[in-house]
Amino acid sequence: MKTNKPHDASPGRRRFLAAGLAFASAPVFGLVRGATPADLASCEFDAFVLEQMRQARIPGLAVGWARDGATRFARGFGYADIESRRMVDADTVFHLASITKTVTATAIAWLHEQGRLDLDEPVAPHLNFPLRHQRHRAATITARQLLMHTSGISDANYYRIDFRTPGRDADMPLQDFLRDYLVPGGKAYSAEGSFFAHAPGAAWGYSNVGYAVLGELAARVSGEDMRELTRREVFAPLGMTSTFWTLAETPAERSATPYLMAGSAYVRQRPIGAPDWPGSMLRSSIADLTRYVAAAANGGAAGDARMLRPQNMAELLLMRQPAQLPEWLTGQGLGWMQGRLGDRIVANHWGGDPGVFTAAYLDPDTRCGVAILSNASASDASKAAIKNIAMRLLARPDEAH
Secondary structure (H helix, E strand, C coil): CCCCCCCCCCCCCCCCCCCCCCCCHEEEEEECCCCHHHHCHHHHHHHHHHHHHHCCCCEEEEEEEEEEEEEEEEEEEEEEEEEEEECCCCCCCCHHHHHHHHHHHHHHHHHHHHHCCCCCCCCCHCCCCCCCCCCCCCCCHHHHHHHHHCCCCHHHHHHHHHCCCCCCCCCCCCHHHHHHHHHHCCCCCHHHHECCCCCCCCCCCCHHHHHHHHHHHHHEEEEEEEEHHHHHHHHHCCCCCEEEEECCCCHHHECCCCEEEEECCECCCCCEEECCCCCCCEEEEHHHHHHHHHHHCCCCCCCCCCCCCCCHHHHHCECCCCCCCCCCEEEECCEEEEECCCCEEEEEEEECCCCCCEEEECCCCEEEEEEEEEEEECCCCHHHHHHHHHHHHHHHCCCCC
């Protein structure tokens, strides 16, 4: 989850829009799969969501719930764009931010499933640039370590430099970004800023750059850009037709506008691109993302479509407790994390960028999945709202919402 400084916040470029939006009167749109008339008739859940949005000052929200590999509902609330009063619906496209990492993990698991990649072998021989922890040169870095944030690759320089490009996709190719960042002599390299002090495998340290390495690894092993691989092997089987890796292909007229809060007003942000796209650049609708979490919570299958075999999906969700795991997590899987949600412990991943806050939750025991997308930066209030909505959905999976 990124916390870099916002773009487009200078006084000459910002647009302030009234924050006192009447969320309670905002229309609600939905795409329903397998819901009963009682589901559609009930307004209690919708009112609950709108109240959470009001308290957290969230302009637009999309919520999806799946069980047993099927989407039970995917609904939009509030405004995709405040100025034009364009409403969120199930096909509104949001920036997923770090939820992207779970898709990259799925691609790596698919290559492992195909027998093309060993998760515990060194990744350096697959790459066409040298990858070695400069403080522990005898140690090797594996795909499993990259997936679990234990590779020893640090984001310190990544946040210091800020590689994002407002309003367009990044010009820098992924491989060039990695060379500059990880190889001594690179423009963005430093021994202290590119690597943690600990050796690979020794401790947890969240790493966007590590997930960028996974994207390049997938390309080198498969012989194709990982974006093409996921379009064919993940998105197409699940019917995800509104999921995009680049800004250039994302339809602007269907995209949620990102907003920052400035006092009592919303500040419109430009969408961003970044060269480390395997960790943060995916965009999707709640209709699409709910299909994905449906499969992830259901052993890798949604209906007749399968993105992973059950044993490989279970491997992604097998949680471990590496050293220095932060207290807000109870476990780290491959891509997916684990933490407390009310009185239960569930797999999850959050995502954040300026004007973006997203969350996905999985409960494989009940085969339930929840996805929540918003177009406002994370705050204590919005974190509480997202958790409250997710708890409500996962608390009583046998009841309609």
